[in-house]
Amino acid sequence: MPCPFHYRDCESPMSELFKALERAPLDTRESTARLLDAVAWNDAGLIPAIAQQHDSGEVLMMAWMNREALEETLRSGRVCYWSRSRGKLWRKGESSGQQQHLKAAALDCDGDTLLLQVDQTGPACHTGRRHCFYVSLDADQGRVDSEPLIDPDTLYGVGKA
């Protein structure tokens, strides 16, 4: 259905709740349960979550969360995604030890994206790099612009029991 607001980009009509919050006074509160009811989960029940290092501002990675992953993250303070490949909760760092501790979370205006402020232990990227965005791109070419901090074989204990 086309969005009634020509200047917005929503895949589906935005919920009444998020629409109401647009003009709500600063410091307006709403229960997390009601907000999560109104989130625009995609067909697979997921929303994208951007992880940003809370102090440096570096964008580390983007992954996906379902409601259960987000609720666990908010409750535990340790970031938990939904692994689309494994089809299960993915507690960041459970294989690599490189955890993300949650500092703050926010939903966007459409209720369809999360921004997480985290404190990342070591590399966030499975390649051993600090962050995942290491292929810089211009109109003509891309370029590998950073190196692993840690060899991924060490990170994931390849060859170990």
Place this chain on the structure above:
Amino acid sequence: MPCPFHYRDCESPMSELFKALERAPLDTRESTARLLDAVAWNDAGLIPAIAQQHDSGEVLMMAWMNREALEETLRSGRVCYWSRSRGKLWRKGESSGQQQHLKAAALDCDGDTLLLQVDQTGPACHTGRRHCFYVSLDADQGRVDSEPLIDPDTLYGVGKA
């Protein structure tokens, strides 16, 4: 298909090209055309693009791009998304005047997300706020944590010819 790398989260098997880049030396180059052939566009031909203010590090918004939008962005230096609601290219700022000038772009390790460093004129959010992530969230409640810089009716000329 389950990802062969238990520690990664890819919806589909990662392209050979992005896999090869993981261990490629710093400064390895590849043509943008080949990289875009290998990008993990979703079923709708889109990837998520995160826009970050290049100097402050503030994450402004997330939207979607198809190949045409990304190529135009890289070529023109003005950020162009794909509007899922309108089903057409969305040159950021064409309605509001609040443009995004591209400073740098990067693909992530899986080739399924973009990070754009931009210089944003005024508010990035359709609500008139500087950025879109204004509903802060904890386990119990959410809270409107910022106010519009500009009234959205002014921004989009509601009531004007």
